[in-house]
Every structure is written in structure tokens, then in C-alpha cells.
Amino acid sequence: QLQAFGGGLVQAGGSLRLSCAASGRTFSSCAVGWFRQAPGKEREFVAGFRSSTRSTYYADSVKGRFIISRDSAKNTVYLEMNSLKPGDTAVYYCAATFGRGIIVSAIYTASTYDTWGQGTQVTVSS
Numbered sequence: 001q002l003q004a005f006g007g008g009l010v011q012a013g014g015s016l017r018l019s020c021a022a023s024g025r026t027f028s029s030c031a032v033g034w035f036r037q038a039p040g041k042e043r044e045f046v047a048g049f050r051s052s053t054r055s056t057y058y059a060d061s062v063k064g065r066f067i068i069s070r071d072s073a074k075n076t077v078y079l080e081m082n083s084l085k086p087g088d089t090a091v092y093y094c095a096a097t098f099g100r101g102i103i104v105s106a107i108y109t110a111s112t113y114d115t116w117g118q119g120t121q122v123t124v125s126s
Contacts (some may be wrong), residue, residue: 001022001025002020002021002094002096002117003020003021003117003118004018004019004020004120005018005019005120006018006120007092007122008123009123009124009125010084010122010123010124011124011125012084012085012125013083015080015081015082015083015084016081016122017078017079017080018034018081018120019076020034020078020096020117021074021076022096025096025098026072026075027051027075027076028051029052029098030096031050031051031096031102031106031107032051032068032077032095032096033045033048033049033096033108033110033112034079034092034095035093035095036093037093037119038089038090038091043093045109045110046059046066046079046092047059047062047067047068049068049070050104050107051070052102056068057108066079067080077094077096079094081122085124086124086125087124088124089124090121090122091119091120092119092121093117093120094117095113095117096113096114096115097112
């Protein structure tokens, strides 16, 4: 089970850090993705992490502004969001798949992940 939290209201240019905590599983052998869905739009990939290679992946729209990281001691994955824009407003979801190898292309696809958090709202005001 995953629990995502840390969303809120922030002004454009500000920062937020989202957290994704796992219960019953660890992030030691997994792929983790952050996705977001804005009203009237499809869910889209934001950032991903693959534990096998410790590699990170980002959507072009957030590259250079967002950072995905893992704290093994806290069994938590973070999404540090900087230089936020109104276009970043959405419900953010963390997702994971545990215990199996994932090819790089699958990181970007929502159907890869079998465990999802409940979502946390991020609103960026102009």
C-alpha cells in the first residue's frame, strides 16, 4: 500500500515536496513513478525511479525542475518540485511495482504499476 502526501497551494515559482510512503513493502527492489492528472486531462507521467539501476527519469515538462529520490531508511520516495508553474496544477499520484525487472520504456507507462497511492492535490497560483 502506498500513501502520497505533501500537496498544497503554492504560488508560481515556489516549491513543494511530495512524499510516497510504502507499508508492507520496501522500495529496495521496485520501480516507482509519479503521475499527475489535471481536470479534463489524461493522467501523465512526471518522474520515475528504477531501483535496479538507481536511475531516474523525467517528463520533458518537469526536467530540471523536479527531482525524484528515495530514502531507504524511511522507506519513502520523494518528489521535490521547484520553480512550480500554474501548469503543474494537478492531482499527483505515486505508483510502484515491486520485485520484478522493468525495462526503461515501461517506466513511463501507467499500466506498468500495480500499486497506487490515493493522490495528493497540488495547486499552483499565478
